[in-house]
Amino acid sequence: MKNHINLIGRLVVATLVLGACSSNLATGKQSFTGFMSAQKELQVGAEEHPKILQQFGGGFEDRKVATYVRNLGLQLAKTSEMPDLPWTFTVLNDPMVNAFALPGGYIYVTRGLLALASDKAELAGVLSHEIGHVTARHTAQRYSSTMIANIGVQVMGVLSQVAGLGRVGGDLASLGANMALKSYSRDQELESDMLGARYMVNLGYDSSALISFFEKLRAHQTLEAKKAGKDTAAVDQTSIFATHPRTADRITQAINLAKTKGKGASRRDADEYLNVINGMVFGEGAKEGRVQGKVFIHAALKVRFEVPEQFTLNNTSKAVLASDGQGATIEFSMAAAKDVHDAGGMKKFLVEKWASSLSQKNIEWLNINGLRAITGEGIVWTRGANVIVRRILVERDKNTYWQLKFEIPTKRQSALNEPLRTTTYSLREPTANELASAQSLRVRVVTIGPNVTYDDLVKSMAVDNLKAEWFMALNNLKPADPLPIGRRIKIIK
Numbered sequence: 001m002k003n004h005i006n007l008i009g010r011l012v013v014a015t016l017v018l019g020a021c022s023s024n025l026a027t028g029k030q031s032f033t034g035f036m037s038a039q040k041e042l043q044v045g046a047e048e049h050p051k052i053l054q055q056f057g058g059g060f061e062d063r064k065v066a067t068y069v070r071n072l073g074l075q076l077a078k079t080s081e082m083p084d085l086p087w088t089f090t091v092l093n094d095p096m097v098n099a100f101a102l103p104g105g106y107i108y109v110t111r112g113l114l115a116l117a118s119d120k121a122e123l124a125g126v127l128s129h130e131i132g133h134v135t136a137r138h139t140a141q142r143y144s145s146t147m148i149a150n151i152g153v154q155v156m157g158v159l160s161q162v163a164g165l166g167r168v169g170g171d172l173a174s175l176g177a178n179m180a181l182k183s184y185s186r187d188q189e190l191e192s193d194m195l196g197a198r199y200m201v202n203l204g205y206d207s208s209a210l211i212s213f214f215e216k217l218r219a220h221q222t223l224e225a226k227k228a229g230k231d232t233a234a235v236d237q238t239s240i241f242a243t244h245p246r247t248a249d250r251i252t253q254a255i256n257l258a259k260t261k262g263k264g265a266s267r268r269d270a271d272e273y274l275n276v277i278n279g280m281v282f283g284e285g286a287k288e289g290r291v292q293g294k295v296f297i298h299a300a301l302k303v304r305f306e307v308p309e310q311f312t313l314n315n316t317s318k319a320v321l322a323s324d325g326q327g328a329t330i331e332f333s334m335a336a337a338k339d340v341h342d343a344g345g346m347k348k349f350l351v352e353k354w355a356s357s358l359s360q361k362n363i364e365w366l367n368i369n370g371l372r373a374i375t376g377e378g379i380v381w382t383r384g385a386n387v388i389v390r391r392i393l394v395e396r397d398k399n400t401y402w403q404l405k406f407e408i409p410t411k412r413q414s415a416l417n418e419p420l421r422t423t424t425y426s427l428r429e430p431t432a433n434e435l436a437s438a439q440s441l442r443v444r445v446v447t448i449g450p451n452v453t454y455d456d457l458v459k460s461m462a463v464d465n466l467k468a469e470w471f472m473a474l475n476n477l478k479p480a481d482p483l484p485i486g487r488r489i490k491i492i493k
């Protein structure tokens with residue numbers, strides 16, 4: 001019976017492959033875009049767009065910046081092989097550095113990426129590269145393979161639910177986000193850089209900006225790895241290097257293949273670009289809350305807590321996550337008050353709703369800095385080890401519930417017991433002073449004066465740590481580089 005089904009499965013796939021290749025306008029190649037017509041691409045993009053916005057902090061509200069990016073994107077897209085696609089360019093209100101595209105001409109850059117770019121040519125390079133992924137129909141190809149991969153994922157979701165892991169299946173990101181964060185192949189990257197160089201040069205922009213921006217991305221990547229205490233070689237799954245695996249050599253090769261040399265394209269438009277991003281929010285905004293070393297503080301949610309020394313905090317759109325790099329994690333999120341009330345109170349919510357797949361024990365009521373809280377723990381077998389899951393629900397008021405979840409491999413329990421207790425009892429409202437210190441940082445463009453030293457500039461960087469590294473990454477400088485008087489550079493204030 002099983003074999004029979006497999007055979008039918010193979011026949012269906014074979015039919016799709018045969019019927020599904022389409023010739024590509026930008027590259028002239030045949031490509032496997034099995035599940036997708038051009039019309040379907042538009043539909044998928046339109047369906048996934050709101051989900052991407054939700055997942056990545058929404059559209060950036062700074063109109064000046066958003067309009068600037070959209071106008072440049074549209075100008076570049078007009079010079080591509082698909083000028084009539086209803087192109088959509090969105091700046092995501094996300095401090096991470098990323099750029100990606102969905103089928104149908106939906107292109108995204110984060111404000112974190114915009115802070116890193118130094119001129120209009122570098123931004124043009126990023127947008128053109130993403131346009132290239134759409135015109136070469138890489139996004140459509142990827143969607144087709146994601147469809148196949150997702151069938152497997154669904155099955156896994158059901159299995160892990162049966163195995164008592166509860167929410168694993170439900171925690172899957174939307175198809176759009178899966179697709180957006182999936183890696184392209186190196187050949188697709190080469191093709192996109194080649195097309196990107198072509199579109200940039202069409203507007204007179206210097207295609208070597210693809211290289212200068214890539215170097216900034218590298219410096220930023222090293223900085224992020226250092227911040228997280230990781231091996232600098234490691235590539236984060238959600239970084240731009242995971243989605244766009246490129247090297248400087250391959251970009252140079254792509255620029256050469258584009259055969260655009262000698263066309264007099266040398267525009268960089270640095271002043272114009274710097275004027276647009278001057279004053280732009282940098283890092284986590286007040287709306288998202290801020291990580292300050294081992295402390296998380298959120299003005300709107302009126303919450304503050306700290307994690308143990310060995311943990312690194314990461315603020316995402318849905319939760320605040322911290323990890324010690326050895327399997328122990330801390331997750332902070334909000335529980336919907338309605339869910340707590342509907343469950344019939346905090347205890348029932350904890351035992352029945354929140355952790356239905358887990359038999360909770362050691363349930364006890366706590367008083368955390370004057371707030372009512374309840375906690376319980378259970379053990380799950382995950383990633384080849386027994387892991388203790390402890391949950392804590394805190395009632396700030398009848399409309400606001402905080403939840404903390406610790407996952408601790410059993411063998412690390414004794415070492416982490418006390419530090420995590422400290423984290424639990426650090427949950428409280430921030431003071432006025434703490435809130436003031438958590439205001440958003442901004443990008444400031446300054447002109448180097450005659451008596452300004454490198455040390456002065458580094459000291460003026462208002463980032464929590466790695467001031468020198470941030471200064472150099474933002475301005476594509478190395479420690480020995482001279483600081484020419486009159487040059488405009490970016491600092492963080």
Ligand SMILES: [Zn+2]
Binds near residue numbers: 129133189
């Ligand atoms: Zn790419």
